[in-house]
Amino acid sequence: MSFTIIDSVPARLNRSELAVPGSHPQFFEKAAKGGADIIFLDLEDAVAPDEKEKARKNVIAALNDVDWRGKTLSLRVNGLDTHYMYRDIVDVVEQAGDKLDLIMIPKVGTAADVYALDMLVTQIETAKRFEKRIGFELIIETALGMQNVHAIAGASKRLESLHFGVADYAASTRARTTNIGGANPDYAILTDKDEAGRRETHWGDMWHYALSRMVVAARANGLRPIDGPFGDFSDADAYRAAARRGAALGCEGKWAIHPSQVALANECFTPSAKEVERAKRILAAMEQAKREGRGAVALDGRLIDIASIRQAEVLVKKAESIGGS
Numbered sequence: 001m002s003f004t005i006i007d008s009v010p011a012r013l014n015r016s017e018l019a020v021p022g023s024h025p026q027f028f029e030k031a032a033k034g035g036a037d038i039i040f041l042d043l044e045d046a047v048a049p050d051e052k053e054k055a056r057k058n059v060i061a062a063l064n065d066v067d068w069r070g071k072t073l074s075l076r077v078n079g080l081d082t083h084y085m086y087r088d089i090v091d092v093v094e095q096a097g098d099k100l101d102l103i104m105i106p107k108v109g110t111a112a113d114v115y116a117l118d119m120l121v122t123q124i125e126t127a128k129r130f131e132k133r134i135g136f137e138l139i140i141e142t143a144l145g146m147q148n149v150h151a152i153a154g155a156s157k158r159l160e161s162l163h164f165g166v167a168d169y170a171a172s173t174r175a176r177t178t179n180i181g182g183a184n185p186d187y188a189i190l191t192d193k194d195e196a197g198r199r200e201t202h203w204g205d206m207w208h209y210a211l212s213r214m215v216v217a218a219r220a221n222g223l224r225p226i227d228g229p230f231g232d233f234s235d236a237d238a239y240r241a242a243a244r245r246g247a248a249l250g251c252e253g254k255w256a257i258h259p260s261q262v263a264l265a266n267e268c269f270t271p272s273a274k275e276v277e278r279a280k281r282i283l284a285a286m287e288q289a290k291r292e293g294r295g296a297v298a299l300d301g302r303l304i305d306i307a308s309i310r311q312a313e314v315l316v317k318k319a320e321s322i323g324g325s
């Protein structure tokens, strides 16, 4: 291990994060009763410019009046480049900040963006004598944000998670796709011809680099990496495939832009009984190896060593925290 110790943020379930537009208060109660680990009330891109003010009022009323059943609540504010953002922060945090767990900041480009909001929120919290400190979740969704992601991830003690905003990221990098988070037949490899002259097309994951880069920045700073939206809410299988790819890379959860995606996210980011059982067997086998003075042993014909203990412990701990939720 390095002499630099990474402190992880407080554990919080973040398998599913449901987006609820602030302009549609009729969805609030349903979201509160649903299975999402985190709900973010959106003032940004799901809300048209003419509705921004009304949405802000709806959100303040909802934070104070709706029974959220102990759910983790977040507020997505508008970007720092808009004139809406300061009022999103000032109005909502002043009037309902004690009900808010997190603020989601979109299109973060530099560490200074985070610093600016930290300053503003700190002043309001201090003035209002709030006891609970609001955490930040940041969306990495621009080329600038992805370039600076490592500095951004260490920018404030308020940070809890980084989110990959694939839709804006595609726009910012001018990626040739309009399918939010989905596959792209143009991002493929054509195999060489076999003896019979046949060739195959193998689709690739065009988001792999971006998501991996963000996962590394998040984990190196003790934050949760979260995968963002998947636009085609009628395609559960494709959502599952995307969520599983994210989980395989180390993400802790994924957005749900439709209530039907909440259960899919919870399913994909909960370790299966089979995975937990194997992790427990690894721990038992390594315990036995320790007693015998060995650092590595074989289990089911595969090598396991001390690093396997860490992997298995992460998995078992995760399953326990979900079981106890």
Ligand code: GLV
Binding pocket: 106, 139, 141, 164, 165, 166, 167, 168, 169, 228, 229
């Ligand atoms: C989310 O905000 C995205 O742009 O994907």
Ligand code: MG
Binding pocket: 045, 106, 139, 141, 165, 167, 168
């Ligand atoms: Mg976005």
